[in-house]
Amino acid sequence: MTSSARLTEIVADWIVDQQQRPLPEAMDHHVRRLLLDHLAGVVASAPREVSTAVGGHARRMYPGNAATAVGHGRMSVLGAALVNGTNGHGIETDEGYTPGSMHPTSVILPAVFAVAQERGISGSRVLTAAAIGMELACRIAAAGHPATRNRHFHNTPVAGVFGAAAAVSVLYGLDARTTANALGIAGSHASGLFEFLGQSAEVKRFHPGKAARDGIASVDLAAAGLTGPTTILEGKDGYFAAYAGTEGADWDPRIVTTGLGADWVLSNTYVKPYPCCRHLHGAIDAALELRATHRFDAAAIDSVRVGTFAIATKHAGRELDTVLQAQLSLPFTVAVALQRGAVTLTDFDAATRGDADVRALMDTVVVELDAAADAAYPRTGRPADVTITLRDGARYHCRIEQPRGEPSNPLSDAELEAKAQGLVEPVIGADGAKELIAAAWDFDSADVLDVLDSAVRVSLSRQ
Known part of the structure; x- marks a missing residue:
């Protein structure tokens, strides 16, 4: 037995168990910080060319009225997650986790928002699901980094799709076995290559949206009865073998499991002061x-x-x-x-x-x-x-040694609010910025996306 034995099942068991517990107060506050940062980036990205392209694609391919794509109105759950995930990464302002070199919010939050809107799920349940998904995404990314990056993979979507599947599994109320199947299906969706680097290939911005969409699809398929390999993380032909390499040399399962449920690595995510890599x-x-x-x-x-x-x-x-x-x-x-x-x-x-x-x-x-x-x-x-x-x-x-915004060199809540205001005020005005900030701190429903969508579209109509 290797130290990675039953890794996927252990993770699935944790997902089901963790959702029964309230978030620690400090983690609840941290998730709201991440929510504020994410929503500001989504709004600021919505008027830009990549958002226009992806939004047009989503309206054609994912019509519906179930969920909100900010700046593009209502569409299907998959379409809204695709657009909002793209927007979350659209201007390089999204937070990240240094040990895994990935951005969890732009994948997981759009996935849980879209499903929550469709199903009418409360804000507290959304935050719990988001925290679980982001925690798992950070741990999976860190366990294989930098081997995954050295193999040319973009950690945000390849690890993020597992986090999206975990979060949405919570909102679907799946049992451990079905959750493991959803993770197994998510493994077949894990993708994203770094060939965009140095070129004018905007597909980088699309990567989180794709992973958010695919995480939802993985859960919905598992709930419908499709099976996935329940050894997807540790298997000899599984995720880490394919994307990182040899256990012990290239990836470490202990990073996924050590302290899981007790020590939230998500608390070590940074917030960017500058809109770039x-x-x-x-x-x-x-x-x-x-x-x-x-x-x-x-x-x-x-x-x-x-x-x-x-x-x-x-x-x-x-x-x-x-x-x-x-x-x-x-x-x-x-x-x-x-x-x-x-x-x-x-x-x-x-x-x-x-x-x-x-x-x-x-x-x-x-x-x-x-x-x-x-x-x-x-x-x-x-x-x-x-x-x-x-x-x-x-x-x-x-x-x-550590750039501004890391937990050891953090931005205060006030500085985070100032960042958000600076990003969104040119799009939705000072009043809209205040409303966004208040909605993040007092988050109780994903309906805030409708408010932001309306404000963005009114702004665009005046240009």
Whole structure:
């Protein structure tokens, strides 16, 4: 017997048992923080081109009136989950879990919202289901990372689909055996490749929506009687064998099970202060700190060296044809931070991407592997080491072990509210932003999606 024996069944048993218990007070508050962050990202993404494309597809392929796709009205459960999941990841503002390099909210919350709307399920039950699904997604992602990423898989959808299936199993009230079957079916839906990196392939934003949709489908199929392999996680041809490799060397089942039900790893999710890939945030923090401390003129910079962990070094692209390419570029975001003293959503527009001063500064940025940073990631930190040399020979250095927003370096509730307001006020106005913030803290029903959908569509009609 290996340490992974019965892993899927153990997880299914936990899902059924955990839903009978109230969330700890601290976890309930944390889930509401994640809910606020997620809803702000969904609203801010709704008017954008990717949302328009996916929303049009969903209206054609998933017509109905069961659930709400923010900015696109009512459609089927699967369609709403697909659109809202895409929007949740649409502007790179969604939270994440560093040990698993994944974003649980953009997969799990759209899935539970859509099912809850169809079935009229209360807010407290939705939050419990969401917490269970996000906890499992984080643990599965962490158990195989970075082996899964090194095999070119995007952890958010490939691990997230299991979390969506777990959460929706709670809302369906499935027993342990049927839940295990739903997880088994979800394993056949696990997908998402990193080939989008460095290209203008917006399919990255679609990945969480697809996983949310497929998690719901997995549960509905299991409830209808379709069976899936109840060894999907640990089996010799199962998820970890295919996506990570050899047990012990490439993945660790103990990360899935140790403390399950007692220690919520979900509490260690971060919130992003900048709307770009999380792997870039440590370097941005360092650049901003150096700029604020030493008050040099960006035009005086001769060179910028960024040392970081291996996966982050893959984000050194310099093509800026699209917003996504800029949001995945270390040289660009560091240059923006040094040039402007901030990195906001508007800094990824076409004007900034083409700005001559930003481009010139970006050309001075060199991204290198830092062995100590690579050894730390992902278990103990997400480090970045930045050295700036001015034309007069002055050198300034800053090392960030954990970027802003991690649990060890958190955003306060007030700062999170300010982030949300900044994202949604341009879309639904100041009153709409206040309503969204209040609805997240006082969440009692997924009907808030109808309110937000109406506000977004009124805004779009005026443009």
